[in-house]
Amino acid sequence: xxxxxxxxxxxxxxxxxxxxxxxxxxxxxxxxxxxxxxxxxxxxxxxxxxxxxxxxxxxxxxxxxxxxxxxxxxxxxxxxxxxxxxxxxxxxxxxxxxxxxxxxxxxxxxxxxxxxxxxxxxxxxxxxxxxxxxxxxxxxxxxxxxxxxxxxxxxxxxxxxxxxxxxxxxxxxxxxxxxxxxxxxxxxxxxxxxxxxxxxxxxxxxxxxxxxxxxxxxxxxxxxxxxxxxxxxxxxxxxxxxxxxxxxxxxxxxxxxxxxxxxxxxxxxxxxxxxxxxxxxxxxxxxxxxxxxxxxxxxxxxxxxxxxxxxxxxxxxxxxxxxxxxxxxxxxxxxxxxxxxxxxxxxxxxxxxxxxxxxxxxxxxxxxxxxxxxxxxxxxxxxxxxxxxxxxxxxxxxxxxxxxxxxxxxxxxxxxxxxxxxxxxxxxxxxxxxxxxxxxxxxxxxxxxxxxxxxxxxxxxxxxxxxxxxxxx
Numbered sequence: 001x002x003x004x005x006x007x008x009x010x011x012x013x014x015x016x017x018x019x020x021x022x023x024x025x026x027x028x029x030x031x032x033x034x035x036x037x038x039x040x041x042x043x044x045x046x047x048x049x050x051x052x053x054x055x056x057x058x059x060x061x062x063x064x065x066x067x068x069x070x071x072x073x074x075x076x077x078x079x080x081x082x083x084x085x086x087x088x089x090x091x092x093x094x095x096x097x098x099x100x101x102x103x104x105x106x107x108x109x110x111x112x113x114x115x116x117x118x119x120x121x122x123x124x125x126x127x128x129x130x131x132x133x134x135x136x137x138x139x140x141x142x143x144x145x146x147x148x149x150x151x152x153x154x155x156x157x158x159x160x161x162x163x164x165x166x167x168x169x170x171x172x173x174x175x176x177x178x179x180x181x182x183x184x185x186x187x188x189x190x191x192x193x194x195x196x197x198x199x200x201x202x203x204x205x206x207x208x209x210x211x212x213x214x215x216x217x218x219x220x221x222x223x224x225x226x227x228x229x230x231x232x233x234x235x236x237x238x239x240x241x242x243x244x245x246x247x248x249x250x251x252x253x254x255x256x257x258x259x260x261x262x263x264x265x266x267x268x269x270x271x272x273x274x275x276x277x278x279x280x281x282x283x284x285x286x287x288x289x290x291x292x293x294x295x296x297x298x299x300x301x302x303x304x305x306x307x308x309x310x311x312x313x314x315x316x317x318x319x320x321x322x323x324x325x326x327x328x329x330x331x332x333x334x335x336x337x338x339x340x341x342x343x344x345x346x347x348x349x350x351x352x353x354x355x356x357x358x359x360x361x362x363x364x365x366x367x368x369x370x371x372x373x374x375x376x377x378x379x380x381x382x383x384x385x386x387x388x389x390x391x392x393x394x395x396x397x398x399x400x401x402x403x404x405x406x407x408x409x410x411x412x413x414x415x416x417x418x419x420x421x422x423x424x425x426x427x428x429x430x431x432x433x434x435x436x437x438x439x440x441x442x443x444x445x446x447x448x449x450x451x452x453x454x455x456x457x458x459x460x461x462x463x464x465x466x467x468x469x470x471x472x473x
Contacts, residue, residue: 016158018210021169024154025176025211028147029218031124032180035131035139036223039317042131046072046315049134069134069315070304076133077303078296080126080357085292088122090114092356092459093281094138095123095145097452099174099196102148104453104466107165111152113460115170120149127358134315135303136348137359144177144196145358151176151211161203168204171197175208176215178415182228182362183219185212187415195408195449228419229323232330236391237424255392256428258385262396263432266369267439270404273346273365274440274448280354282455288356299355303348310344317359318345318367322398325370326420329390335374342371361448365405366416369398395422399429400436407440407447409433 048055049072051065060068084091090098090113098114105111127142151173155165174196179188189212193200201208220226227234238259239252287295306314313321321341328336349364373394381388395416403412413429416422441447446454457463 013159017160017164020154020157021151021172021207021211022214024150024173025147025214026218027150028143028173028176028211029180029215031120031146031150032139032143032177032215033219033222034124035127035143035181036219038128038131039139039319042134043316043320045132046134046312050312050315066308069312070307072133073135073307073315074297074300074304076129076135077300077355077357078293080129080135081288081292081296081299081355083129084122084126084357085289088118088126090116090119091122091126091145091358093358093452093456094141094353094360094449095143095148095177095358096141096174096196096360096449097456098145099148099170100449100453101457101466102152103167103170103197104457105462106465107162108465110460110462110465113462114456115149115152117149117153120146123149123358130352130357130359131317134307135357135359136314136317136345136352136364137357138317138319138361138363138365139359140178140181140362141360142358143181143360144174147177147180147211147215148173163201163203164207167197167201168207171201171204172208172211176211178411179212180215180219182415182419183216183223183226184228184415184418185216187411187418188212188216190414191408191411194410195406195447227421228319229326231421232327233391233395234421235424236330236389236395236420236422238388238392238428240427252387255385255388258380258388258393258396259428259431260435261380261384262393263400263435264439266372266397266400266402266432267404267436268443269346269372270365270401270436271407271440271443273350274405274407275444277350277353277448278444278451278455280350281356281452284354284356285455285459296355299351302351306344306348306351310340310348313341314344314348317363319363321345322363322367322370325374326391326394329374329394333390335377335390337371337374339375342368342375345371361405362402365402366398369401370394372401373397391422392425392428395420395425396428396432400432403433403436404440405448407437407444409437412437 049068051060151169171192175188175192179185403409412433
């Protein structure tokens, strides 16, 4: 039987398919790399407005150091919401729910409501505004959305296998978006199956791996083979091997008590955050549609108030703050965060997420987790887990809280390992993320991404197409 009689692509068509998806992967990698520089640029702009650096000989001081960053987020938030509603519908939210929704409705014309050139361009433009202004958003969700758009659009140029059209292209784009955003290829592959697809798609594996590898190479060529949070905590570990006798080992093993405790706390806080975002997004949806400028102004003012009261710690996605906390913890073992820092970051992330503007939650959630580890270390070390180091407790909280928010525990410990190189913390982070996800599931079911995907489909009027069999001609 010939390939044509089986209705399968020929060798030539398969070659064109590989070329088309590879070009799409390159574009996805470039977009993720651009977001890296936009994020860094935003950090510098916020520092300039806050008086921490000069730019072109201009340096702010006095009350301007407080007012200018606040004005930046207060003005930019309604601007983004207005542009989004006026010119770029379909760019709402992080982008991951849109990828999930696109898979759920299958290969239908309605996919253009969530995957298109216009949506990809709008996502890039609007996220750039958010990052430059210091709004508390991450960049992984838009990276996923843009990459999924690129992969989906590649199907216009050649014939694809049916399973790639149904799921594989979007899974590959989702994996590439996460992988390229954090230089975490393993976590990208895991995430596309664990969270976006929610099933292992064996047929699509070659396309997914190829797309992830190409997208990551783009970043590595420019930035080097880096670890997202640096390598200062690569030696972090909790003891497990029997050394120095049974008595000494038992004393050292008390550090492990922190694992279930942190898992429980992180799961409660992360699950509560996710539930709040889902409820807040649904409650605010009508106002964003009918009164976008007014609603955006209120949300922008809320971000400004949070920024002023927190002394500026709420501004930005959180990557630089988490990295500074981790590096300082490794060098000195002394916390630098105060109790208000993780609260302010979580509050600002909440406002940004319910606004529906493009922006992810990975960076802010990890920064919150790092802050929780900082502010609780003294108590935990003295009363619950004697001997536990500050870096180790921070990594546990980052895993538990993040897993509580996204409920994807495998992705969480995989991405944290790739971000830090802390091989000795893999097992503790596995347990902490597992406990965090289990606890969070009791508070927020379905998960935040799944719930937001359902809300998106409902808002676009295509909820009835979700998981329905495709039409046959």
